[in-house]
Amino acid sequence: MGNLKVAGICGSLRGGSYNKKLLNCAGVIISEMGLEMVEVDLKVLNLPLFDADLEGKELPESVKKLKKSVEEAHAVIISSPEYNYSISGVLKNALDWLSRGGKNSLNSKIAVIMGTTPGPFGTVRGQNQLRQILACLNVIVLPQPQIMIPFAETAFSADGSLKDEKTALMLKRLLQSTLDPK
Numbered sequence: 001m002g003n004l005k006v007a008g009i010c011g012s013l014r015g016g017s018y019n020k021k022l023l024n025c026a027g028v029i030i031s032e033m034g035l036e037m038v039e040v041d042l043k044v045l046n047l048p049l050f051d052a053d054l055e056g057k058e059l060p061e062s063v064k065k066l067k068k069s070v071e072e073a074h075a076v077i078i079s080s081p082e083y084n085y086s087i088s089g090v091l092k093n094a095l096d097w098l099s100r101g102g103k104n105s106l107n108s109k110i111a112v113i114m115g116t117t118p119g120p121f122g123t124v125r126g127q128n129q130l131r132q133i134l135a136c137l138n139v140i141v142l143p144q145p146q147i148m149i150p151f152a153e154t155a156f157s158a159d160g161s162l163k164d165e166k167t168a169l170m171l172k173r174l175l176q177s178t179l180d181p182k
């Protein structure tokens with residue numbers, strides 16, 4: 001398990017993003033497991049909008065970087081906000097690029113998905129859509145436990161950790177059962 005590579009993707013570009021905080025919590029658990037999560041930062045990558053006209057030519061550098069980072073990883077951790085009952089546009093755009101350009105870079109990968117929102121429903125609707133998209137891309141996602149964290153403004157301590165111990169334990173269980181199944 002020591003050389004399992006994990007790529008982390010946050011579906012929000014916002015400075016102070018709660019979903020980035022949640023991704024960081026996953027990163028801490030992953031490092032405690034003796035693994036390393038490498039973040040694929042969509043803000044830094046600044047991907048162009050998917051355009052099928054660009055596919056036949058040489059892919060944009062940012063797209064090549066995105067696809068390489070994910071292809072080198074065995075597993076992907078996605079933490080995304082829910083936008084209008086779906087996933088964020090930037091995440092959908094990244095997934096569209098990953099699925100195309102000569103190769104589905106996500107084919108046969110395993111993924112952990114999670115999300116948090118200031119609202120009361122914890123990204124449940126967005127995550128259902130994310131599961132459907134990942135099924136199309138032949139990505140394996142465990143059905144449970146599901147990490148959907150409501151009331152994000154009060155969910156994190158000043159050090160960035162999850163305040164609720166049960167939620168933190170559930171996240172640990174999800175990461176362990178996905179990345180280190182025994």
Ligand SMILES: Cc1cc2nc3c(=O)[nH]c(=O)nc-3n(C[C@H](O)[C@H](O)[C@H](O)COP(=O)(O)O)c2cc1C
Pocket residue numbers: 012013014016017018019020080081082083084085086116117118119120121122123
């Ligand atoms: C365009 C847009 C649509 C949103 N739609 C939803 C929604 O459907 N459900 C929800 O719980 N929150 C919704 N929100 C609120 C986000 O959950 C909130 O802005 C959250 O902080 C975004 O995640 P972040 O902190 O990681 O950036 C929406 C926000 C935006 C900007």
